[in-house]
Amino acid sequence: MPKGYLVANIRVKDAEKFQTFSGMAAPAIKKYGGKVLARGPAADRHEGQLTGTVMMIEFDSKEAAEAFYFSAEYQAAKAVREACSETDLMIIEGTE
Secondary structure, eight states: OOOEEEEEEEEESOHHHHHHHHHHHHHHHHHTTOEEEEEESOOOOOSSSOOSEEEEEEESSHHHHHHHHHSHHHHHHHHHHHHHEEEEEEEEEOOO
């Protein structure tokens, strides 16, 4: 079964509140079997105008990534994230 990937680009407006979000999201990522593959603001941007922190999380399947995203735990964290940042977020199925 192909893996599932959550890819986000996050533009943080309030670093302190964002730390609260991170503290809430990390246990939910672990609970739903997620593995953070990449995270940080240092992406080499060769095209486009997006800025911010890029994050890529691998799950066992696209369905597992969706279960994480729509979970009560993550939705609570998401509410905090929305108050302190702007985010582009996608979930995609892997090719293998």
